[in-house]
Amino acid sequence: MAVSPLPATVDTDLSAPAEREQLHTRNITCQAFKRKDGLYDIEAEMRDRKHYAFPNKYRGDVPALEPYHHMQVRLTMDSSLTILAAEAKTLAGPFQICPDAAGNIKNMVGLQISKGWRRSVQKAIGGAAGCTHITEMMGPIATTALQTIFGEEARQRRAGMSDIDKQNRPTTSLRNSCLAFADGGEVARSNWENPASES
Numbered sequence: 001m002a003v004s005p006l007p008a009t010v011d012t013d014l015s016a017p018a019e020r021e022q023l024h025t026r027n028i029t030c031q032a033f034k035r036k037d038g039l040y041d042i043e044a045e046m047r048d049r050k051h052y053a054f055p056n057k058y059r060g061d062v063p064a065l066e067p068y069h070h071m072q073v074r075l076t077m078d079s080s081l082t083i084l085a086a087e088a089k090t091l092a093g094p095f096q097i098c099p100d101a102a103g104n105i106k107n108m109v110g111l112q113i114s115k116g117w118r119r120s121v122q123k124a125i126g127g128a129a130g131c132t133h134i135t136e137m138m139g140p141i142a143t144t145a146l147q148t149i150f151g152e153e154a155r156q157r158r159a160g161m162s163d164i165d166k167q168n169r170p171t172t173s174l175r176n177s178c179l180a181f182a183d184g185g186e187v188a189r190s191n192w193e194n195p196a197s198e199s
Contacts, residue, residue, distance in 0.1 A: 022051045030140050032148035035076075039084065040152075042145045043074045044137045058095050067092045069133050073105065075141060079149055081113035088134050101131035113142045 026048050033041040048069040056062050070092035076085040088105035090098050107124040111117075121138040125131075175181055 024051065025049045028137065028140050030144040032144055034148075034152060039076055039078055040145065040149060041074055041076050042141050042148065043072070044141050044144070045073075046071045046133055046137055048133075056094055069093055071102070071131065071133050071137065073134060073137055073141065075108060075145070077113070077145060077149075079153070081145060081149065083108050083111050083113075085109060088131075090131065090134075093131075098131065101129070102134060104129050105134065108138075113145055117142055 026046070028044060028046045030042065030044045033043070035041060046069060047067045049065045049067055050062070051064055053064050054062055056068075062068060071088065071090050073088045074086070075083050077083050086105045086108040088102040090102045093099065104125050108121070111120050111124060118139070121135060125138075126135045176183060
């Protein structure tokens, strides 16, 4: 039986908006895969679309909803969140030179997703030789990788645990990272008491 992620009393809609016109949509999709060799692929795709046609010096008239930016990234990493391979592609951009900026993604190899990640990314692929949008994608990629690898490790632990093991309280690196994991919080206690649960 499925459990609702929110109490029944929670309103799942934002407040009613003012009268408005939609102008722009940005979609970022991240997907994660465990490979047969034990490594992980984290893939991300970004598309920016305007809801009206507009002129562009390089592309001419860009029709409404045609992607103005369209980038793809794949990072391959191990369970320590160390990047072993990286590739990127720009399929659409506002300038002819835009696809060339994807080449510096190779500078991500050897980085580890850890404290200071954004600084490391900016140093590796940001600035005058990089692509702002590919650089921005590294935030969602990092959180997707964390959710994926920690989740997979929890899944493997669940598979090998006895009922007694499941009663032991584990430590967690998420303690005090948000309201749910605040010391003394009801949800935090529940998660720390159940090492089989995922966050």
